[in-house]
Amino acid sequence: xxxxxxxxxxxxxxxxxxxxxxxxxxxxxxxxxxxxxxxxxxxxxxxxxxxxxxxxxxxxxxxxxxxxxxxxxxxxxxxxxxxxxxxxxxxxxxxxxxxxxxxxxxxxxxxxxxxxxxxxxxxxxxxxxxxxxxxxxxxxxxxxxxxx
Numbered sequence: 001x002x003x004x005x006x007x008x009x010x011x012x013x014x015x016x017x018x019x020x021x022x023x024x025x026x027x028x029x030x031x032x033x034x035x036x037x038x039x040x041x042x043x044x045x046x047x048x049x050x051x052x053x054x055x056x057x058x059x060x061x062x063x064x065x066x067x068x069x070x071x072x073x074x075x076x077x078x079x080x081x082x083x084x085x086x087x088x089x090x091x092x093x094x095x096x097x098x099x100x101x102x103x104x105x106x107x108x109x110x111x112x113x114x115x116x117x118x119x120x121x122x123x124x125x126x127x128x129x130x131x132x133x134x135x136x137x138x139x140x141x142x143x144x145x146x147x148x
Contacts, residue, residue: 036123037064040088042081042131082133085140089113099138107139115143 039061046052051065077087078094086092086099086107091114099105107113115125126146134140141147 030122034123036118037068039064040085042084080133081131082138082140085134086111089115089140089142102133103138106137107142109139109142111139111142113140113142117143119143119145 041049046054048054048056048058050056050058050062051070076084078084078100080102082102082105083094083099086097087094090097090107090111092111094100097107097111099107115127119125125144126148127141127144128148129135129140136147
């Protein structure tokens, strides 16, 4: 069964919820005991990733899936990269966080992000992006010590 692109974004949203719950772990636990890796793949078909039954070799993603958590069903809040990622990182709909299109809007600094919450809990945060519309000028760098 093929997975729609919106399912990939929803998968990411559910992963973020899990991460948020992990960030709310008891204060006595040392954040250095945990590692969290969130991978977003924009406009990628699930049937082209081995962990989702694809015939194309994706050994690194397949290993991450085997060692981590794979969510099979998810729904994106927007069909565009920047608004969708803004929703993933804030847990809000585009109408609430205010980012409604790529390259035109910026995530407002007053919107609390998942990275800011992790950073406040003592985690080291870094992001490595490969899409122009995720450039730091659009505000998704909030809460990341390193955003490249």
